């Protein structure tokens with residue numbers, strides 16, 4: 366079977382995500398036969414550098430031998446078991462390790478990122494109800510924030526293209542000013558602007574705290590907003606506001622967790638541990654190194670304790686069939702082993718410095734605006750981008766052997782951490798050629 370065969374069959378049998386299917390007439394899906402490190406390889410044998418880690422999930426490359434070995438071992442033990450009424454070693458060990466790393470002691474599992482957002486929203490609401498404050502039902506998120514596409518998650522998302530059609534199905538939430546550093550005024554530092562954005566949140570909470578359950582945000586980088594970056598001081602200030610007004614802080618680290626921003630959890634850049642910032646830490650994507658769907662909401666003892674009771678209805682009765690899947694948890698444990706054994710955070714710091722050097726010509730290109738970088742995420746905006754820019758850039762990059770999906774006029778890289786110097790060079794050269 367060739368690429369063309371799989372493309373035809375895919376178009377007639379599937380309904381692809383986040384896709385206007387008619388557009389596939391012009392840009393058919395790339396049929397991937399196998400993967401190897403940062404490379405995706407199609408059925409005709411062509412290789413593409415996976416510059417966006419397969420929707421931000423892959424950390425240590427495709428077909429990673431260490432994660433593969435863990436999964437093969439787990440397959441011969443138990444592939445899945447119900448987590449209501451049963452438990453198993455991978456889920457217990459993973460929960461203990463995540464608690465030690467984050468400072469948040471209890472782990473509740475979902476499948477994809479959006480399911481974990483639903484869990485965090487429901488838990489926050491239910492906590493206040495159990496705590497005798499049933500009026501605290503509202504949620505505040507940030508302008509241009511993204512938290513997933515299920516109805517609850519979409520209610521706190523602020524991306525018109527994904528949200529507007531479904532508006533009649535959604536619950537109202539308030540969007541506070543985004544701390545996106547690109548919005549700083551002339552002569553205003555990123556920090557000063559972030560504090561101005563926090564003051565906007567303060568104004569809202571001062572009036573609505575009694576009816577607000579939680580603030581939800583993406584720490585340091587608003588991914589779907591076009592890799593909008595902001596400094597840690599914003600997180601510290603939001604934490605202070607949440608303490609002052611008795612509101613939960615839900616840190617959606619689905620995209621930015623597991624080393625993406627240069628620390629294991631992005632919140633660590635604003636506090637010693639994630640628990641110093643987040644009441645709920647939401648994780649997914651990189652948690653399994655991009656192998657299997659798994660998500661997790663970590664929270665603290667005091668919140669957990671409000672549900673611990675003889676009355677069943679005071680408990681958190683939410684569930685998903687594949688909650689805490691043993692294979693996914695084993696992949697996650699293998700990922701944590703790699704972080705510990707290879708000192709990944711320190712290694713990424715050096716890699717990021719190298720890639721910044723490689724990208725200097727891109728950063729200085731006359732069409733490039735707001736070249737920015739946080740940890741293992743790079744982005745820039747393209748001045749004078751014509752309508753259809755993202756799709757056209759994507760097609761051109763494929764011709765140069767690079768898989769990239771710009772967001773509007775923003776081009777970004779989120780490569781797997783195993784990217785090598787020669788591959789960084791290729792990515793920079795391909796980007797320049799496309800520009």
Ligand SMILES: Cc1ncc(COP(=O)(O)O)c(C=O)c1O
Nearest residue numbers: 477478479511512513588619620
């Ligand atoms: C910050 C953030 N939250 C939530 C989600 C939703 O995760 P999922 O697509 O796994 O449902 C995403 C996905 O990109 C995300 O980036």
